[in-house]
Amino acid sequence: MYGPGQLPGAPYGPASVDKFFPTFACRALSGEPLELCGGGGQLIDPVHVSDVAVALADAISGPYGAVVEAGCGKPVTVAQVAADIIDATGRAAMMTAAATRAGEPQDAEVVATTPACRNPWPYLVPETVEWYRQWLTRS
Numbered sequence: 001m002y003g004p005g006q007l008p009g010a011p012y013g014p015a016s017v018d019k020f021f022p023t024f025a026c027r028a029l030s031g032e033p034l035e036l037c038g039g040g041g042q043l044i045d046p047v048h049v050s051d052v053a054v055a056l057a058d059a060i061s062g063p064y065g066a067v068v069e070a071g072c073g074k075p076v077t078v079a080q081v082a083a084d085i086i087d088a089t090g091r092a093a094m095m096t097a098a099a100t101r102a103g104e105p106q107d108a109e110v111v112a113t114t115p116a117c118r119n120p121w122p123y124l125v126p127e128t129v130e131w132y133r134q135w136l137t138r139s
Helices: 020-029 049-060 078-089 125-134
Strands: 034-037 095-097
Touching: 020 034, 020 078, 020 095, 020 125, 034 078, 078 125
Parallel strands: 034 095
Antiparallel strands: none
């Protein structure tokens, strides 16, 4: 999940966990290379927070006991996500391969099989990058 208000981790913000969007956006906006752990070939299903909110609101109506997958079911590589974020910043940032994180398989695939969200990546990416641009320039 990504969207405005998801705080970045150090050195850009106070979050204790590094999430893909804040990390990639802040690094690209700061002119630093984006590190792709495991090479960036992993498949993910990034979903904007507004879509997750709609999926949760819809789930309140039932059916109860059913699993709701807050995803779009459209796989995207981590490398493509990084490239799209770089493009939205308007900066010339680089991507570099980094070691796979401990406990994470190099060929990981996290994609909804019964998606509840309607707007696939790169939904609202430029607007979300703008939020991080403002975050980095705050006083």
